Amino acid sequence: MSETGNRSMRARGRARRELLLDATLAIIAERGIAGVTHRSVAAAAGVPHSSTTYFFDSLDDMIGEAVAHAMAAEFERLQQFRTLLESGASGPGAAIDEFVEIVRQQSEDYTVAQFEIYLFASRHPALRVHVERMLDETRDLSAGVLRANGVTDPHAASAVVALIDGFALHRIARSEEVQYQSLAHALRAALVGFVTLAATSSLGDAGNATN
Structure with missing residues (x-):
């Protein structure tokens, strides 16, 4: 041939x-x-x-490859967002709007499959690596947005990702129209909250240092 x-x-x-x-x-x-x-x-x-x-080779192999396939597509979209973030072209509000748009464009079928995979991976350690990699990537992006706005709290990124996943889970569980603006509002509130928390913590540390 x-x-x-x-x-x-x-x-x-x-x-x-x-x-x-x-x-x-x-x-x-x-x-x-x-x-x-x-x-x-x-x-x-x-x-x-x-x-x-x-x-x-097996059914588990096919499911595992499907998980990796889905994650690869999501990584590509997140990488586009990372490139935008690192360019410095967007302020915090615009970056949040861009991320919400990524969530908006995600199909409901993919979101349902995502949570099915989360549960399945919790019982199949061989697949957990794909889910953990996805969570780590999302947390890295979240941490980047937070750092750019003065937030270095090590717990902040995980909290923001949990907020996003919670929104996605409710999105597929409820039949009402999804209000993406509420997600953008919650992310802005979280950002402001962590900035305020960092500032007040610094003030408290300074006060303790002078006593």
Whole structure:
């Protein structure tokens, strides 16, 4: 087979594998992890049943690769935000608005799958590394925004990420219209709160030093 033919075959293989990973995530969002089987994924992807065992060693391997696939897409979006943040082109308010826009653009199916994966990974240590990496990346971005505004509290970034995840969880649990402005407002309030906390803590330290 020619090199052109080999490249074409590899491209088709990559495309089919990605189709299977997307189908796995869609099933996780619709039916939960328990709904993921070789047969259900192949049917959702519209490919022969044998394709799943050709590309993946086991069901856990397929789920793990789907998690990594989802996280890779999210890392790419977060990296775009990191680039904007590091450029210094946006003030704190604009940075928060940009981040809320990232949340807004995230599909509900992905958010449902995200929390399904969180729970599944808590019982499967081999998958936990993907979730932990995602949380670490998000906390790093949060810490960057906070540091740029004078907040060095080591607990602040984790608290902000927990706030964002809580909003996302409520977003998929309630049928009412999502008020993204309330998330932006809460993030601004958290930023102001941590800035104030840092300032008052410094004042307290200074007062103790003079006594």
